[in-house]
Amino acid sequence: MSELLAALPPTLASSAVLPGSRAYGAAQHSYTYRGAPAAILYPGSADEVAQALTVATTYGERFSVRSGGHGISGRSTNDGGVVIDLTRLNGVEIEDAAAGTVRIGAGNRWGPVARALAPSGLAITSGDSGDVGVGGLATVGGIGLLARRDGLTIDRVTGAEIVVADGRVVWTDADHEPELFWGIRGAGPNLGVVTSLRFRAAHLRGVGHADLVYDWPSLEAGLPAWAEVVLASPREVNAFLYAVRGPRGVRAMVQALVATDDEQEIQTMLQPFVDVPGAVNAQARITTYDQVVPYGGHPHSGQAGGPVRSALLNEIDAGTGRDLDGVLAAGADMVQIRPVGGAVNDIAPDATAYAHRHQQFAVMASGRAPFDTAWAPVLARADGLYLNFDNSGDPALVELAYPGQTRTRLRALKAVWDPADLFRENFPIV
Ligand SMILES: Cc1cc2nc3c(=O)[nH]c(=O)nc-3n(C[C@H](O)[C@H](O)[C@H](O)COP(=O)(O)OP(=O)(O)OC[C@H]3O[C@@H](n4cnc5c(N)ncnc54)[C@H](O)[C@@H]3O)c2cc1C
Incomplete structure (x- = not known):
């Protein structure tokens, strides 16, 4: 050393x-x-x-x-x-406010980014945690509370600067190294170090934000009706669900976002969620988008270790709920569900290295102790995988994340840009 x-x-x-x-x-x-x-x-x-x-x-x-x-x-x-x-690479530059063109350093985090964009009335869909970094999320996917309206975070990326294996600094977009640009939107960590990204931010100021709580006897009993409401909702609405074992079976906490500040519209769009059987609490407010991307900025201490498993699903029916009940019963602390329909599926499967463009839900479970046996039936239902929600390290999952032609193209890209496979730490493409 x-x-x-x-x-x-x-x-x-x-x-x-x-x-x-x-x-x-x-x-x-x-x-x-x-x-x-x-x-x-x-x-x-x-x-x-x-x-x-x-x-x-x-x-x-x-x-x-x-x-x-x-x-x-x-x-x-x-x-x-x-x-x-990359913490020092944290710039936020609004290049063209009217067009929503912004350039952001990969080392920044989504909370500070949301706050920096808010005064210009701009927002980029990211995720539910403002502590998550720009680089790790915007190179793999990015399932956020605006996903059904604005797509994944990678769908808002219009260009990126990347340091590749031989040390070259390369700018990539639709006109410059377009195949590399395809690859860094879904498999970026396998191709180099992305140092900054250009985004097309959305114009968004006020939003409706609601917290709902459901007490259900089980996910089998409660989840299908909730999932139906999600699928029937306009794209302006998205809702993330966090389920834990609860006093009467399962407690599901939901945060829902409506991308408008019109009180009447917010009420109309949220009412179906309130009407889902088992709702015990619902509180809504009008706020700004940056306020729903919470940022703590606490030092890291490995505080959230433990198995995390994930799957992309086409539907959530009673059987899915039953399998997820099994996961909670086996010791998982929490099951999370994020919708990935709407605008996410407007993009062609071969347009980015994230190929999953018809699925409806990203489901994920986390715990302190292993629950893989209980997870197996959920995985059997999977139609694709979002790698950022999984830490099993199982090479078989790479095929699920990068199916068929996507993997073939990524291998070809690796041969050009990273022939010695330097970037293999995070789910290597083999
Ligand atoms: C509390 C929490 C909430 C989350 N919520 C969501 C959510 O709502 N939606 C969602 O989509 N995801 C969510 N995630 C998952 C998140 O997308 C991933 O964990 C992501 O990898 C975190 O990015 P980071 O920059 O903080 O990661 P880091 O820990 O910094 O990096 C993770 C990996 O990404 C790669 N990487 C990081 N930076 C770069 C770069 N600049 N260039 C190339 N490769 C790089 C490296 O391989 C690295 O090992 C959440 C994660 C947590 C912990």
Whole structure:
């Protein structure tokens, strides 16, 4: 490791965080993994990312790329290797407010991004946590509360800067290296280090936001009616569901967003959710989009480790609910459901490396102890997988995430841009 430090240019060497230093404790871990890296590097430009990458791959045993550090896979830190932390690449530049064109550093997080865009009346669909990083989410998918209206986060990406395996800094969009641009929208972590992205943000100020609570005897009993309401709702509405074992069976907490500030419309669109049997509480308010992307900014300590499993589903019927009841009974702490229909499915399956363009729900379960046996029937229902919600590391899942022609194209891209397979930490494409 001393060789590595000696090889670093002075700016990277002076900001590197090493074991034993005062800053190390707050820098070594990710949200889901307690790491013990040999060095954490903080490049401040794409060129410095390239320098860090060259040094890390020449002298380090392994390296990780970290944007927000909220990766469920836990692969943005490691033991004994180098972490390339992009926190300093956090710019938010509104290039054209009228067109919604914005450029964002990959090291920023979605909460601060939402707050930076709000004064211009702009919003980018991301996810339910403002602590999640731009880089880890916008290179794989991004299922947010505006997904049914605006698509996935990757569907709003119009260009990106990426440092590829040989250290080149490459700009990619529909006209420049279009195949690479296809790949970084779904499989970015396999192709390089994305340093910044250009987005087409939506014009959105006020939104309706509701918290609902349902007490159901089981997911089998309660979930199908809720799922039906989601499917019948206009695209302006989206609702994420978080189910835990509850006092009377299952308690499902839902946050619903309506992309308008018209009180009457909000009421009309939310009423079907209130009418779902088992609703015990419902509270709605008019707010701004940035307020529904909560940001804590707490240091990471591996606080959220444990198995996370996921599947994309075409429907949720009583049988699906029964299987998910089995997952909770087997010890999973929570089942989460995010709708992925509407605008997500307006995109052709071969337009991005995220190929899943007809499914309706992303389901995910998390726990402290293994629940794979109970998860198997849910996985058997899966029609595709969103890798950002899974940490099993099972290579078989890569086929589910990148089916058929998508995988063939990704392999070809790897042969061009990463022939030595440097970027293999996070669900490698084989
Ligand atoms: C509390 C919580 C809530 C979530 N909610 C949602 C949600 O609503 N919708 C949703 O879609 N997802 C959600 N996620 C999943 C999220 O999309 C992934 O965990 C994502 O990887 C986090 O991004 P990050 O930058 O914070 O990750 P990091 O931990 O920094 O990185 C994770 C991995 O991504 C890759 N990576 C990171 N940055 C880059 C980069 N700049 N270039 C190339 N590869 C990179 C690396 O392989 C790295 O190992 C949630 C996760 C958590 C923990």
